[in-house]
Amino acid sequence: xxxxxxxxxxxxxxxxxxxxxxxxxxxxxxxxxxxxxxxxxxxxxxxxxxxxxxxxxxxxxxxxxxxxxxxxxxxxxxxxxxxxxxxxxxxxxxxxxxxxxxxxxxxxxxxxxxxxxxxxxxxxxxxxxxxxxxxxxxxxxxxxxxxxxxxxxxxxxxxxxxxxxxxxxxxxxxxxxxxxxxxxxxxxxxxxxxxxxxxxxxxxxxxxxxxxxxxxxxxxxxxxxxxxxxxxxxxxxxxxxxxxxxxxxxxxxxxxxxxxxxxxxxxxxxxxxxxxxxxxxxxxxxxxxxxxxxxxxxxxxxxxxxxxxxxxxxxxxxxxxxxxxxxxxxxxxxxxxxxxxxxxxxxxxxxxxxxxxxxxxxxxx
Numbered sequence: 270x271x272x273x274x275x276x277x278x279x280x281x282x283x284x285x286x287x288x289x290x291x292x293x294x295x296x297x298x299x300x301x302x303x304x305x306x307x308x309x310x311x312x313x314x315x316x317x318x319x320x321x322x323x324x325x326x327x328x329x330x331x332x333x334x335x336x337x338x339x340x341x342x343x344x345x346x347x348x349x350x351x352x353x354x355x356x357x358x359x360x361x362x363x364x365x366x367x368x369x370x371x372x373x374x375x376x377x378x379x380x381x382x383x384x385x386x387x388x389x390x391x392x393x394x395x396x397x398x399x400x401x402x403x404x405x406x407x408x409x410x411x412x413x414x415x416x417x418x419x420x421x422x423x424x425x426x427x428x429x430x431x432x433x434x435x436x437x438x439x440x441x442x443x444x445x446x447x448x449x450x451x452x453x454x455x456x457x458x459x460x461x462x463x464x465x466x467x468x469x470x471x472x473x474x475x476x477x478x479x480x481x482x483x484x485x486x487x488x489x490x491x492x493x494x495x496x497x498x499x500x501x502x503x504x505x506x507x508x509x510x511x512x513x514x515x516x517x518x519x520x521x522x523x524x525x526x527x528x529x530x531x532x533x534x535x536x537x538x539x540x541x542x543x544x545x546x547x548x549x550x551x552x553x554x555x556x557x558x559x560x561x562x563x564x565x566x567x568x569x570x571x572x573x574x575x576x577x578x579x580x581x582x583x584x585x586x587x588x589x590x591x592x593x594x595x596x597x598x599x600x601x602x603x604x605x606x607x608x609x610x611x612x613x614x615x616x617x618x619x620x621x622x623x624x625x626x627x628x629x630x631x632x633x634x
Contacts, residue, residue: 273593275352275353275356275593276352276592276593276594276595276597276598277593278351279348279351279352279597279598280592280593280597280598282351283348283597283598283600283601284588284592284597286316286601286605287588287597287600287601287604289316290604290605290608291604293634295311295312295315296608296611296612296615296632296634298311299311299312299612299615299616299619300615300625300628300629300634301625302619304619305616305619305620306324308615308616308619309321309324309325309333309616310325312612317340317612319336319340320333320336320337320340320612323336324616330616330617330620331395332395333613333616334395334613335395335397337609337612337613338367338371338397339397340609341367341605341606341609342364342367342397342401344602344605345360345361345363345364345367345602346364348360348598348601348602349361349364352598355466355467355468356467356471356595356598358463358466359463359464359466359467359471359475359595360598361402362456362459362460362462362463363460363602364401364402365401365402365427365456365459366456366460367401368401368402368403368405369452369453369455369456371396371397371401371407372405372410372423372428372452373445373449373452374396375396375407375410375411376410376419376445376448377445378392378393378396378410378411379410379411379412379413379419380440380445382411383413383414383415383416383419383437384437384440384441389411393408393411393412396411403426403427403428404425404426405422405423405426405428406422407422409421409422410422410423415437416435416436416437416440419432420432420433420435427455427459428452428455431448431451431452431455432448434451435447435448435451447507450507450508453510454510454511457483457510457511457512460479460512461512463475464476464479467595470591470594470596471594471595471596474587474594474595474596474599475595475599477583478580478583478584478599479512480512480513480514481513481576481579481583482576482580483510483512483513483515483516484513484514484515484516484541484542485542485545485572485575485576485579486510486576487509487510487513487515487516487519488515488534488538488542488545488549488572489569489572489573490505490508490509490510491505491509491519491525491530491531491534492531492549492552492565492568492569492572493569494508495530495531502525502526505525505530506525509525514537514541515534515537515538518534518537519534522534531549531552535549535550542575544575544579545571545572545575548568548571548572548575549568549572551564551568552565552568552569553565574633577633580603584596584599584600584603584604587599587600588600611632614628614631614632615628615632618631
């Protein structure tokens with residue numbers, strides 16, 4: 270099949286949906302609504318109508334969150350069906366990211382109960398328990414009486430080997446952070462493999478989008494864990510995502526073994542991401558000094574905002590380019606996720622009775 274026949278139908282369908290997402294009137298109406306109930310009611314008659322119904326029937330924002338997740342998973346599966354084998358498998362890899370986040374939420378509940386001895390029964394109903402990509406018994410994860418029993422819920426999945434590297438004792442000592450990093454890295458390895466399987470313009474588009482994402486995530490990793498949390502070199506090497514230009518240069522230059530990794534990588538950042546070079550230059554190593562930590566956090570927020578803006582510009586450029594590539598599909602998922610996040614933020618702001626101005630500021634509007 271030709272690239273045109275591969276993408277003509279699905280991309281025409283998605284462009285119509287993307288056009289509706291670019292209309293900010295729904296978000297504006299929700300922000301102006303005088304109450305949470307009235308903000309949720311604005312979702313009636315939109316693709317989010319189910320969310321309005323869930324809120325009316327439960328009055329529970331966490332159930333609305335769960336409904337958003339269900340809709341997101343359904344969207345991935347719908348698009349998978351429209352695509353030929355290789356692009357469809359890549360969409361499945363992207364859905365694994367959603368699955369990974371759900372796994373971490375389930376394990377956190379088990380950890381709260383089995384290790385920290387906190388009551389979790391009221392929270393377990395907010396975990397998505399159906400199959401996402403792989404067969405995982407989430408009830409077994411949450412209710413396991415031992416680590417071994419919890420890990421057994423991941424048998425015959427890509428996560429089985431990750432869970433085998435940990436124990437109840439190791440998690441009690443270190444917390445969940447090392448395990449969650451391993452789960453993240455498992456997904457990034459699958460992402461890298463999925464990109465390699467793509468061909469032509471599909472591969473070039475995916476490489477460009479995700480290489481920048483990984484680079485900026487790794488910059489933030491160095492800043493957060495080396496500067497703010499004093500992570501030692503071996504720990505820093507463990508958290509870094511082994512993809513992208515920054516990780517490669519960090520390995521070549523031995524930056525992660527240096528006392529000040531960013532001092533070595535600063536010129537590389539300046540060359541490839543000059544827009545954030547000033548923020549990087551202002552970040553200082555901390556000695557648990559709250560003033561410095563607050564200042565660093567402000568710079569980190571600016572770097573994260575740059576990443577968000579860069580994503581938006583890249584996806585806008587893709588939509589203006591060749592319509593017969595995977596780029597339109599990736600743009601659709603990005604814009605959908607962004608809109609869903611905005612709806613969650615507005616409903617949360619209404620719950621806490623934030624002003625319109627505060628909600629708009631939180632959304633960057």
